[in-house]
Every structure is written in C-alpha cells, then in structure tokens.
Amino acid sequence: MTEIIDGNAVASEIRDNLTDAIETLADAGSRPGLATVLMGDDPASQTYVNMKQRDCEEVGIESHHVDVAGDAPPETLYDTIADLNADPEIHGYIVQAPVPDHVDYREVIRRVDPAKDVDGFHPENVGRLVAGDARFRPCTPHGVQKLLEDAAIDLEGKDVTIVGRSDIVGKPLANLLIQKADDGNATVTVCHSRTTDLAAKTRGADVVVAAAGAPELIDGSMIGDGAVVIDVGVNRVDADNEKGYELVGDVEFESAKERASAITPVPGGVGPMTRAMLLYNTVKAASLQNGVDVDLP
Ligand SMILES: NC(=O)c1ccc[n+]([C@@H]2O[C@H](COP(=O)([O-])OP(=O)(O)OC[C@H]3O[C@@H](n4cnc5c(N)ncnc54)[C@H](OP(=O)(O)O)[C@@H]3O)[C@@H](O)[C@H]2O)c1
Incomplete structure (x- = not known):
C-alpha cells in the first residue's frame, strides 16, 4: 500500500506544538x-x-x-x-x-x-545554511524535511533527486539534505531545464522531490519501484469546473502512486508545511531576539 503523506495533519501538529512556545x-x-x-x-x-x-x-x-x-x-x-x-x-x-x-x-x-528574515533568503542566512549553521531554514525546504521526518524516512545514504534549482526550493533543499546531520546525509542530484535524461535521474532515486513548476512533468514511468515522492509543484491548469481551473503538482499523481512507497498529494502535501514553517521561523526569531529559550517542534 502506498502511503499518502498528509501535509495538513503534519502541519497541524507543528502549529499545535508551536502554541506552547x-x-x-x-x-x-x-x-x-x-x-x-x-x-x-x-x-x-x-x-x-x-x-x-x-x-x-x-x-x-x-x-x-x-x-x-x-x-x-x-x-x-x-x-x-x-x-x-x-x-x-x-x-x-x-x-x-x-x-x-x-x-x-x-x-x-x-x-x-537577517535576524528578522524569516523567509531565510538573505545572503547571510543562505551562507549560514550552506555552512551547516542555519538560523532560518527557508520554509518550503524545511517543510519537506519535516514531512520526511514525520514519515520516518531516514535519508542517510539515500539517493535523492531534486528537480528544480530555484533559490527558494531546489538549492536550499539540496544544501540541507547533504549536511552531515540526522536529517541530511543524503547523496543529492539537482536537475533543471538543461538536464539531459531527466527520467534516468529520477528513476534511479530513492527519493524524488519535484519543484519545477511544470504540471505533471514526472509520471510513474520516471519513478523507481518503492521510491518516496515529494511534490512541491503547484500549477493551475484549465478544468471543466466552476472555477475553470484546478491545481496539479509537478507529478502525475495516479501513475506515480502505483510505483511509489509514499507520496504527497497536491493540494494537501507540501503547501500547508510551507505555511507552518513560516510560523516556526517567526517563533524562533522572537526567541532569539529576546533571549527566551523555547522548545521548537
Ligand atoms: N507548495 C509550496 O509551498 C510551494 C512553495 C514554493 C514553490 N512552489 C511551487 O513549486 C514549483 C517550483 O517553484 P520555484 O519557485 O522553485 O520555481 P522556479 O523558480 O520557476 O524554478 C523552477 C526550476 O525547475 C526547473 N525546471 C523547469 N522546467 C523543467 C523541466 N521541464 N525539466 C527539468 N527542470 C525544469 C527550472 O530550471 P532552470 O533553472 O534551468 O530554469 C528551475 O530550476 C512551482 O510550481 C511553485 O508554484 C510550491
């Protein structure tokens, strides 16, 4: 049975845990x-x-x-x-x-x-993250890490392919996952629009993270048997409904689900985590600025 990773549930737990802090x-x-x-x-x-x-x-x-x-x-x-x-x-x-x-x-x-940069985009914070001393992890990559942690997916020694090299998702996530740390220790391949044979790179991975902004770019044939699939993409595509559109990810969910051991849906996967991790960073910022220690989830 493929596990459908429930981002709403994990985000809700993180929000609940933040209220004490x-x-x-x-x-x-x-x-x-x-x-x-x-x-x-x-x-x-x-x-x-x-x-x-x-x-x-x-x-x-x-x-x-x-x-x-x-x-x-x-x-x-x-x-x-x-x-x-x-x-x-x-x-x-x-x-x-x-x-x-x-x-x-x-x-x-x-x-x-930089002390108030809860997006984690300031060059000082980017540098700290790369050096393994992150102050604020950017919200979406941090949310992806928390989803993997909650699903008990140990990345040590695993091959992770990230599709996308943006400053807000692909690059910081790659830097986080290669850190010598309990939530890192992966071997990471970063793909982009100039990558040749994308399918070979995704098919050989234990974990695929799709962050390309290309609707349903990755289908089941590009996923290795039993891989974990994290779909960051949120794309509006035309649909025959009241709104005239629907949201789809960068992964073709139905065919990828047939191959994956665990997969995030869109919506309800990474999106709610991004929002929760902004709250997390805000609480961390207040704690650091005021010298008040709190437990963060
Ligand atoms: N769920 C959330 O909370 C959340 C948060 C942030 C973003 N998103 C979504 O995630 C997606 C990515 O966002 P972003 O801001 O990182 O996008 P972005 O800045 O447009 O970057 C997209 C990346 O994907 C690569 N790419 C595009 N098409 C590709 C293809 N056909 N094959 C291989 N690589 C390809 C691009 O390559 P090049 O560098 O060569 O152009 C680029 O590195 C979007 O759908 C966005 O809406 C969701």
Whole structure:
C-alpha cells in the first residue's frame, strides 16, 4: 500500500506544538510578531498574504501588514523595510514576491535585517545554511524535511533527486539534505531545464522531490519501484469546473502512486508545511531576539 503523506495533519501538529512556545514568549513579554509586506495588488500574492495573517491569528502570533503602492519608487519599499527592521514588536517579516519589475528583489532581500528574515533568503542566512549553521531554514525546504521526518524516512545514504534549482526550493533543499546531520546525509542530484535524461535521474532515486513548476512533468514511468515522492509543484491548469481551473503538482499523481512507497498529494502535501514553517521561523526569531529559550517542534 502506498502511503499518502498528509501535509495538513503534519502541519497541524507543528502549529499545535508551536502554541506552547508562543505562550511562553508572550508570558515573558514578547509575543511573536510577523509582518507581511505587499507591493502592488497581484491577486495571488494578496491571497498568500491573507493566508499568512490568518495562520498567525490561529496560533497567537501578532500579525501586521503593510501595503506599498505598485507604482511607488523602490525607496518607498526600502523605507518600509527600514521601519520594520527598527520595530521591536516585529520579530520577522516577509516581502511577498514577486515585486514589480522596477524593483530589484535581490536588493530588497539584502536590506532585510537577517535576524528578522524569516523567509531565510538573505545572503547571510543562505551562507549560514550552506555552512551547516542555519538560523532560518527557508520554509518550503524545511517543510519537506519535516514531512520526511514525520514519515520516518531516514535519508542517510539515500539517493535523492531534486528537480528544480530555484533559490527558494531546489538549492536550499539540496544544501540541507547533504549536511552531515540526522536529517541530511543524503547523496543529492539537482536537475533543471538543461538536464539531459531527466527520467534516468529520477528513476534511479530513492527519493524524488519535484519543484519545477511544470504540471505533471514526472509520471510513474520516471519513478523507481518503492521510491518516496515529494511534490512541491503547484500549477493551475484549465478544468471543466466552476472555477475553470484546478491545481496539479509537478507529478502525475495516479501513475506515480502505483510505483511509489509514499507520496504527497497536491493540494494537501507540501503547501500547508510551507505555511507552518513560516510560523516556526517567526517563533524562533522572537526567541532569539529576546533571549527566551523555547522548545521548537
Ligand atoms: N507548495 C509550496 O509551498 C510551494 C512553495 C514554493 C514553490 N512552489 C511551487 O513549486 C514549483 C517550483 O517553484 P520555484 O519557485 O522553485 O520555481 P522556479 O523558480 O520557476 O524554478 C523552477 C526550476 O525547475 C526547473 N525546471 C523547469 N522546467 C523543467 C523541466 N521541464 N525539466 C527539468 N527542470 C525544469 C527550472 O530550471 P532552470 O533553472 O534551468 O530554469 C528551475 O530550476 C512551482 O510550481 C511553485 O508554484 C510550491
């Protein structure tokens, strides 16, 4: 029987476990605070920001939000960032991507105080992660690690193929999984759009992580017998329903399920974990900034 890895259940457990730490911090006078910054009015970004705020409210994290006009000069966003860096009630914040074309996202990230960079994208935090001394693990890769841990999948000595080399998923995940650590110790292959014979690389893997943003790119014929499949992809495809679309992953679920020993669904797999790990990083940020020790799940 193939195990369907339930991201909603694991994320819910992590959120429940975080509430104790949040109340400990609140009792010590430092209830964790997360801010979201949205430049422009992209509807998908607005939805993500709303979800992040709702998640905070549910676990007792103070949520704050700043809107910046989409046609404002970059300096307006930089001023917002400087204000958040200086605000002691904000322990972490995220600048929702994408930012408008006239703003350099890398410069935005460089201006975020690394101690409040709960996305884990600042170069200092990237460097620490690569060096095996992560302060904030980026939320999606960390969520993937937690799913594997919860499913009792020991990566030591396993071959992992990651499809995708983005700065937010593929690269940090590869760096985490090769660390000499209990949740690492894997041998990792990272594939991308220039990879030749992708199927050979996925078929030979004990664990396949798909993060390409290509609907159903990986089908059952590309999965080795008994492999574990983690599908990070979230893609909108046209569908004959009320909304006119449905969400599918980067993996063709039905055929991959026939070969896999365990697989994540889309939705309900990695997505809820990404949201939970943002809360985790916010609690960690508050703990570090205030010198209050808490147990993190
Ligand atoms: N569930 C979640 O919480 C969550 C979080 C983040 C992202 N996502 C989803 O995960 C997917 C990836 O996101 P991302 O931000 O990492 O995307 P991205 O920045 O667009 O990167 C995609 C990566 O996949 C590679 N790729 C694309 N098509 C490929 C193909 N046919 N064969 C092999 N490699 C291919 C690209 O190669 P090149 O580098 O050569 O272009 C690139 O490295 C998207 O569907 C996104 O919506 C989900």
